[in-house]
Amino acid sequence: MIGSLMMCVSVLVLLFGMLAGIAMGIQHDFTLGPAHAHLNLVGGVLLFLFGLYYRLVPEAGSMLLARIQGWLHIVGGTLFPAGVAVVLLKGPSFEAAPIVGSLLVVVAMTLFTVVVFRTSRA
Template sequence: MTALPATKAGDLLEGRAMGLGNRFLITALLFGTMGMALGLAMGASHDFTLMPVHAHLNLLGYVGMFIAGLYYRTAPEAAESRMAEVHYWANAVGVVMLTGPLAGLLLGGAPQLGLLVLGGGVILISSMMLFILIIAMSVLRSPGVTIVPAE
């Protein structure tokens, strides 16, 4: 088994392709930690009002961004596009824009927060559609992939 070369902390974000995958992974871990801490706090207090926030942080923030990070690490050519960079920022901003206002709404905040929640959701769906396009383009550019018309 080949050992991986030693890296410095600064090396994690160097290189567009590797850096993007690592940024997704690091951001995913931050969202995952936030979601788990919220879950722990809810369990300790027996107040599960923020359960939807906990779920969205864990699934969209942690799991979704972790999967994207792994994809970009294994398909670095896909991470080289401007679309991949937009995907990162749309996903990160979408999670924050959805979960923060959702927490405020669930805790009795102004109903107008619902518009921010909706906006975050639209950004996240757009981010997912962009990810689908990035993967499709990457697959179609792969050697050995041919498109055969249907008969």
């Protein structure tokens, strides 16, 4: 279940990220380039890879830890690049958003590491 949710959210995030990239290209304004890159990589690609792992290793996806990890990454993976965008547009007084978002992503990655080691077939 969490794997499917992560993959669905991922493709929506990637679609939004691609459209944002096209809009930046049309306007010849790449101010939000760092936010765009983080949105696609952290919010889209990583989320899809996590979801794929949970689909390929069903016992991993059924763990409570996986659901916690998934939701933390969904929130952090969107808050982090959104926060970067706000800082780029409004200034450093908004730095709390990307800091909190990035910390959520790191916690989610740590939980994913635990899940992988617990379910590894090596």
